[in-house]
Amino acid sequence: MSWLSPLSGAGTKGQPEKDFRGQEMQVAALLREYPRAVSFTPLARDKEGEIRRLFMAVSPLLDRFNLPLDGLFEALQADAKKRLDAKKLTTIERARLAFFVHDYASACALALKAGDTAHQSKHRVVSEVVDALALAAYSAQEMRRFEDARRYLKVAAGETDPKVDLELWADIQASMANLAYLQNDFQFQLAVLREIHQQYSLALGPSHGKTLRYQNELAAALYDQKQDAAAEKEYQEILQRLEKQKNAPPDAILVVRKNLAKVLKSLKRDVDAEVQWRQVIAQLKDSYGGQHEKVIVARNSLAFCLNDQGRYADAEAELVSVMDLARKAYGNDAQATLTARHNLGAFYYDRGRYTEAATQYQILYENEKRVYGPDDPSTLTSYSFLGSCMNDTGKHAKAEEIFKHVLERQLATLPVDALETQATRNNLGIAYREQGKLKEAEEQYRIALSVRERVLGPDHERTLAVRNNLAVLYSSHPEMLGDARKREISELKATLAQLEAQYGRGHANTVPSRSNLASVLESLGQLPDAEKEYRDIHSILIGERGREHPETVKALMSVAINLMRQKRMNESEALFREGYGILEKVLEPEDDQMIVFRHNFVICLANNQKVMEAVQQAELVCQAIRSRPGSNAAMLASMENFIAQTRSTMRPEQNAVGSILQSLSSQGNLQVGTSIPVSGNTLPFQNQTPPEGTISRPLSVTPPTTNAVVPLPASP
Numbered sequence: 001m002s003w004l005s006p007l008s009g010a011g012t013k014g015q016p017e018k019d020f021r022g023q024e025m026q027v028a029a030l031l032r033e034y035p036r037a038v039s040f041t042p043l044a045r046d047k048e049g050e051i052r053r054l055f056m057a058v059s060p061l062l063d064r065f066n067l068p069l070d071g072l073f074e075a076l077q078a079d080a081k082k083r084l085d086a087k088k089l090t091t092i093e094r095a096r097l098a099f100f101v102h103d104y105a106s107a108c109a110l111a112l113k114a115g116d117t118a119h120q121s122k123h124r125v126v127s128e129v130v131d132a133l134a135l136a137a138y139s140a141q142e143m144r145r146f147e148d149a150r151r152y153l154k155v156a157a158g159e160t161d162p163k164v165d166l167e168l169w170a171d172i173q174a175s176m177a178n179l180a181y182l183q184n185d186f187q188f189q190l191a192v193l194r195e196i197h198q199q200y201s202l203a204l205g206p207s208h209g210k211t212l213r214y215q216n217e218l219a220a221a222l223y224d225q226k227q228d229a230a231a232e233k234e235y236q237e238i239l240q241r242l243e244k245q246k247n248a249p250p251d252a253i254l255v256v257r258k259n260l261a262k263v264l265k266s267l268k269r270d271v272d273a274e275v276q277w278r279q280v281i282a283q284l285k286d287s288y289g290g291q292h293e294k295v296i297v298a299r300n301s302l303a304f305c306l307n308d309q310g311r312y313a314d315a316e317a318e319l320v321s322v323m324d325l326a327r328k329a330y331g332n333d334a335q336a337t338l339t340a341r342h343n344l345g346a347f348y349y350d351r352g353r354y355t356e357a358a359t360q361y362q363i364l365y366e367n368e369k370r371v372y373g374p375d376d377p378s379t380l381t382s383y384s385f386l387g388s389c390m391n392d393t394g395k396h397a398k399a400e401e402i403f404k405h406v407l408e409r410q411l412a413t414l415p416v417d418a419l420e421t422q423a424t425r426n427n428l429g430i431a432y433r434e435q436g437k438l439k440e441a442e443e444q445y446r447i448a449l450s451v452r453e454r455v456l457g458p459d460h461e462r463t464l465a466v467r468n469n470l471a472v473l474y475s476s477h478p479e480m481l482g483d484a485r486k487r488e489i490s491e492l493k494a495t496l497a498q499l500e501a502q503y504g505r506g507h508a509n510t511v512p513s514r515s516n517l518a519s520v521l522e523s524l525g526q527l528p529d530a531e532k533e534y535r536d537i538h539s540i541l542i543g544e545r546g547r548e549h550p551e552t553v554k555a556l557m558s559v560a561i562n563l564m565r566q567k568r569m570n571e572s573e574a575l576f577r578e579g580y581g582i583l584e585k586v587l588e589p590e591d592d593q594m595i596v597f598r599h600n601f602v603i604c605l606a607n608n609q610k611v612m613e614a615v616q617q618a619e620l621v622c623q624a625i626r627s628r629p630g631s632n633a634a635m636l637a638s639m640e641n642f643i644a645q646t647r648s649t650m651r652p653e654q655n656a657v658g659s660i661l662q663s664l665s666s667q668g669n670l671q672v673g674t675s676i677p678v679s680g681n682t683l684p685f686q687n688q689t690p691p692e693g694t695i696s697r698p699l700s701v702t703p704p705t706t707n708a709v710v711p712l713p714a715s716p
Contacts, residue, residue, distance in 0.1 A: 002113040026065040031096045033061055033108075033139040036171075038099075040178055061295050091117060092128075095135055099142075109141035112152075125167055132155045134175060153179060156338070162199045170196050177221075186225050193218040207241045209252070216256065223259075228266045254283055261301070266489065271309045277302040287445045291329040293336045296322055300343050308680040310546045312351060319344045335369045338364060338378075345385065349392075351586075352550040353595045355628075357390035375409050387427060393592060396434040403428035409452075417455055419462070422448040426466050429473075438477055461502070461509060472516045491518050508544045511537050511555075518558070527566050534558045548586055548591050552580045555586065557597055560604065569608040576601045590624045598624075599635055602642070615646050 037057040063066075074612050081101055089097070095110035115132030133156035138540040140149040153176050160169035177192040200211040219234035239256045242248040261276035277298060284295045303318035330336050345360030365386055367381040387402035403424055409423045425448040432441035445466055454461040471492040496513040501510045518533035538555040545552050565661035580601060587594045596619045605614035618639045625636045641673065 026067055029058045029065055030058075030061050030067065031093075031100055032618070035096065035099045035135055036056065036175070037061055039175065041140040043182065090114070092132055092135070095132070095139075097108065099135065099139055102142075104139040104142040106135050108143070108148075111139060112134035116474060123433060125161050127165070130159050130168060130172060133159075134172065141179065141182070146179060149179055150176070150183075154248070162203070166199060166203055167210075167506050170200070174214075174217070177217075181221070181224075184670050186221075190218070190221055190225070193221055209249070212238050212241060212252070216259070219259065219263075219629070223263055223266070226266075228263055232263045232267065234264060246611075250283065250287065250477065254280060257283075258298075258301075261305070265305065270305050274302065274305045274309070277305055290323065290327060293326075296336050296340065300340065305346070307347065310548060316344075316347060319347050332367055338367060338371070341367075342382070342385075349385070349389065352554075352591065353587075354392040354592060358386060358393065361389060363387040375413055380409055382407050384424060384427065386567075386623070387431075391430055391434070393425065394434075396431045399431040400428065400435065403431055417451045419452070419455065422462075423449050429466075429469060433473055436472065441473055442470070445473065459500070462464065462514070464498060466517055467491060468495050468513050472519070506540050506543070508540055511540055514554075515558070515690070518562075527562060531559065531562045531566070535563055548582050550583070550587065553582050553597070554593065557600060561600060564604055569604070572604050573608050573610075576604050589620065590627050595621055595624050595635070599639070600640065606642070611646055616644055620644050 022313045033104040034057065037060070038054065041053050041057045043053070091110055092114040095107050098104075098110060099107035111132045115129055115136065118128040118132055121128075133152045137149040137152040137156070140146070140152065153172060156172045157169075157176065160172055162169040173192050173196050177189045177196075180186070180189040180192065193214065196216045197211065200208065200214055204211055215234055215238050219231045219238070222228075222231035222234065224328055227636060235256055239253070239260060242253050242256060253282055257276045257280045261273045261280065263275065264270070264273035281295060281298045281302060282296055284292065288294055299318060303322065304313075304316045307315040319340070323337065323344050325481045326334065326340045328387045334467040341360050345357045345364065348354070348357035348360065357537065361382055365379065365382045368376065368382050372379050383402055384406050387399045387406065388400060390396070390399035407421065407428060410418065410424060414421055425444040429448070432438070432444065448466045449463065449470060452460065452466060457465050476599035492513065496517055499507070499510045514533050514537050518530040518537070521530035521533065523528075534555065538552065538559055541549065541552040541555050556575055556579045560572045561580070563569075563572035563575065576597075579597060583594050583597055598617050602614045602618045602621065605611070621639050622636055622643070625639075638676060
């Protein structure tokens with residue numbers, strides 16, 4: 001249920017207005033704390049993100065002040081708008097109400113006026129001056145007037161002294177650190193947080209709750225700046241101190257374990273991260289019971305951790321168990337169930353099990369369409385994931401239908417240059433290209449490229465991704481280019497060079513462009529150069545995903561096919577046998593990738609004069625395809641023809657084998673996009689950007705907007 005749903009009757013038709021009598025103190029405290037909470041919540045890019053941002057800011061306050069969640073926020077806003085006209089309000093109260101109804105310009109002006117009045121008062125109270133200046137700064141920050149905000153905070157800081165009022169001083173210093181973060185002044189942010197931690201440590205001791213709270217903030221900032229080893233050191237120290245305390249708050253220990261697990265994962269110490277997640281889950285079960293939503297979220301994170309260790313069967317079992325638990329405990333339409341289903345679909349997608357992923361996303365789409373409505377961003381996102389599955393299973397006409405629908409609704413509800421719309425255009429371009437609708441594909445790629453170059457810049461990874469797809473289109477269909485062919489193909493090399501400069505030569509983000517470059521080199525007959533690129537891809541994926549990951553084996557297959565084209569048949573066969581041994585352990589015979597791999601293995605064996613073994617593999621291919629009616633009809637026909645020729649005691653003609661090889665070689669062109677980032681575990685996943693292209697995406701648990709580690713609860 002939406003936190004913006006009008007359950008409390010905030011002036012809605014047919015419902016009484018919310019009465020706050022008896023809750024005046026809680027509401028006043030909420031209004032006082034709300035601006036600071038909002039200012040410390042990451043800024044959003046769009047309206048939907050802003051709604052989630054406000055949810056993240058207000059929900060802990062509602063919990064802290066024992067106020068109900070559903071419908072209360074709208075009721076408070078309606079009440080605040082009425083109270084703004086009341087004559088008995090003080091200037092600072094009016095400023096807080098203005099902030100609460102998002103009238104930040106008025107809030108800033110009123111707060112400055114209140115601060116000036118407090119400053120000139122005969123009974124001057126420092127905290128009143130500081131509070132007013134802080135509210136003015138938070139209002140300026142919401143209007144993106146960062147320099148004004150910094151100026152107001154600097155004046156407020158001059159009014160405070162840690163030896164006189166440590167908490168007031170620390171509040172302003174922390175606000176300055178947060179503003180420094182927004183202005184990308186990360187060194188200043190870290191310096192301020194270290195100073196706050198040091199002052200609390202000197203005043204209250206290193207194990208005091210407030211000291212540890214700010215040490216947690218420092219660790220979070222270190223993590224955010226990718227100083228993972230330093231962040232781990234801080235978290236380990238916090239955890240040790242909390243565990244030594246007899247009455248340590250259980251919630252604080254829980255938060256630190258979660259944050260430590262995220263840092264350990266970032267350090268690629270997934271086994272250590274698993275230990276922390278299992279302890280988190282055990283603690284949550286003791287506190288809330290095994291069916292609580294917090295347990296479900298933590299178990300999703302555990303599954304992600306198992307996946308990163310290559311324990312795919314364990315990860316799948318955990319995800320299936322979590323979804324079944326959520327469905328039985330909360331129902332099919334509950335947020336916990338929708339998130340769990342999405343994560344299971346993401347797992348199947350990552351494993352190359354696109355048919356199973358499509359099943360999950362089809363159910364998810366239907367459920368979200370009923371719960372949120374057909375045009376809700378969550379619903380359209382899930383439908384986009386389904387479209388990507390259709391592209392990856394070769395059902396490009398269905399993918400076209402899906403992406404055209406999503407694009408139509410996005411154009412009707414989002415700004416014309418919204419990045420979500422460009423992702424849809426990219427995926428629609430792929431569906432067009434695979435159906436031979438080349439002009440339509442070019443149009444979608446060109447629009448997406450133009451917007452991304454303008455909004456993100458020419459060197460952004462998503463700009464490079466769509467430019468890469470455009471280059472692949474031109475390299476595969478040079479008739480579209482004419483005299484410009486060499487110039488357009490050089491774009492592909494330029495894209496790869498930019499990615500290498502940005503991430504490093506061995507980074508996973510270079511893989512799609514490197515693959516497409518290799519494909520172009522092959523099309524030009526430069527087979528040894530293409531081989532080098534394919535081997536680099538295989539090496540990178542071994543480091544990123546492990547030797548047994550399906551995408552790693554797919555890269556190995558590309559090397560094997562390249563060697564086959566160079567007539568290095570024994571080397572090619574050896575690689576096919578290596579990959580075949582791996583896929584037999586991790587994929588079902590009917591899996592799309594297994595069918596394609598066996599098909600290519602048949603070609604290799606036939607070309608290496610091992611015809612009878614090739615026939616055996618061809619029969620397995622036919623058996624797998626027949627178990628899935630309507631799929632891979634052309635491949636089935638070619639395999640049946642090959643088997644028939646061999647069984648008639650005639651050696652398959654080289655032309656027949658060659659035509660099979662040629663029909664498969666086009667699968668080497670990798671349509672690409674940007675990998676989905678993984679993040680924290682506070683909000684549901686549904687607003688995640690859908691995948692672009694056909695490369696695998698990592699299993700994702702929650703949206704990228706919550707990537708930061710969690711703050712420690714406030715100490716009493």
